[in-house]
Amino acid sequence: MQLQLQTWKDVEEYLGRSHGIIVPIGSTEQHGPNGLVGTDAICAEVIARGVGEKAQALVAPTISVGMAQHHLGFAGSITLRPTTLIAVVRDTIVSLARHGFQRFYFINGHGGNIATVTAAFSEIHAESSMHPAGNRPSVKCKLRNWWESERVKALSRELYGSSEGSHATPSEVSLTWYAHPDAARPMTLDPPVAPTGSFADADDYRRNFPDGRIGSNPGLSSAEAGKRFYDVAVADIAADYAAWVRAA
Ligand code: NI
Numbered sequence: 001m002q003l004q005l006q007t008w009k010d011v012e013e014y015l016g017r018s019h020g021i022i023v024p025i026g027s028t029e030q031h032g033p034n035g036l037v038g039t040d041a042i043c044a045e046v047i048a049r050g051v052g053e054k055a056q057a058l059v060a061p062t063i064s065v066g067m068a069q070h071h072l073g074f075a076g077s078i079t080l081r082p083t084t085l086i087a088v089v090r091d092t093i094v095s096l097a098r099h100g101f102q103r104f105y106f107i108n109g110h111g112g113n114i115a116t117v118t119a120a121f122s123e124i125h126a127e128s129s130m131h132p133a134g135n136r137p138s139v140k141c142k143l144r145n146w147w148e149s150e151r152v153k154a155l156s157r158e159l160y161g162s163s164e165g166s167h168a169t170p171s172e173v174s175l176t177w178y179a180h181p182d183a184a185r186p187m188t189l190d191p192p193v194a195p196t197g198s199f200a201d202a203d204d205y206r207r208n209f210p211d212g213r214i215g216s217n218p219g220l221s222s223a224e225a226g227k228r229f230y231d232v233a234v235a236d237i238a239a240d241y242a243a244w245v246r247a248a
Contacts (some may be wrong), residue, residue, distance in 0.1 A: 001014075001052050001059060002058075003056060003060050007062075008062075010189040013239075015099065015100045020057055020102075021058045021096060021104060021105070022057050023060040023092065023104060023106045024045045024047075024105060024107050024232060025063040025066060025106050025107070025109070026039075026040035026042060026058065026062060026108070026109035026110055027064075027065065027067070027071075027112065027113065028040075029077040030071050030212045031077060031168040031172070031173065031218075032167070032168030032173075032211055033187060033211050033218075033231045034172045034173065034186070034187040034219070034221070035172070035212075036176050036183055036185075037141075038129075038175075039168075039172050040066065040110035040172070041062055041064040041065075041066075042109075042179055042180065043109040043175045043176060044062060044107050044109030047109075047234055048062070048107040048173075049228065051107065051237045052237075057245075058070075059064075062247075063088060065080055066080065067081075067082055067113055068110070068112055068206075069114050069202060070201065071205065072202040076138040076237050085116045085120070086116060087112070090120050090123055094124075101124060102138060103140055103244070103245050103248055104139065104140070104141040105142050105245070106142065107242045108143055108144065110196070111166070112143070117143050117188040119224040124202055128136055133248045146237065147169075149237070149240075151235065151236055152232050152236065155228055155229060156169075156229075159171075159220070159225055163217035164215075164216060165193070165194060165213065165217070167209075167216060169218065169219045170216060170225070172230055172244070173218040174223065175229050177222065177226050178223045178226025178227045184221075186219075186222075187211075187219055188219050189217060192219060194209060194213035194216055195208065195209060195214070195215070
């Protein structure tokens with residue numbers, strides 16, 4: 001159930017039965033030689049929409065640009081500064097809270113967003129804690145990375161073992177090929193598995209990881225595997241969302 005495909009009356013009616021909303025958040029950044037620039041936003045969005053259908057929950061528009069400064073050495077990458085992303089997350093939550101939404105479940109597609117989105121949640125909770133009237137109605141926020149459940153990690157181990165890596169992974173590339181079969185770019189990569197290591201800014205990243213990948217072999221990607229990741233991630237996250245909204 002996409003927020004953008006409802007009328008305001010539909011949303012009011014929804015608020016009569018639920019105060020929860022799912023917010024997909026990703027990134028627009030290079031994903032190696034055969035991964036799409038939109039990989040992280042596509043993964044978050046496709047899974048969030050699946051979860052929304054399964055859990056009968058509203059899904060907000062995807063926040064498609066994230067904190068990706070370290071990818072700016074590669075064409076097509078866009079970043080928000082951490083302070084800008086904090087403002088975007090905060091304004092999204094505050095806008096929706098005005099209408100009565102109280103439980104904000106962010107489905108994340110990009111590891112580089114975690115620190116900043118968590119800081120944005122702390123800003124929201126701090127404002128509420130410091131308000132003289134106290135924090136009622138209480139707003140609660142949760143960040144859930146789509147690749148995080150035990151079953152998703154087990155599937156990645158089964159299919160890719162140590163070739164999964166941490167950026168431009170075959171798991172995420174497979175998921176985008178499942179979502180957009182026409183964009184699939186099967187390819188043999190050289191070296192098959194990319195180097196691992198640390199990075200600071202964009203120039204440092206490009207020096208250490210010349211084709212954009214970190215520790216991964218996305219040459220192993222397939223749309224068939226992407227469907228398996230989709231099914232497992234949607235089932236696990238829908239169950240987690242339902243339990244969290246009930247309990248929180
Ligand atoms: Ni990614």
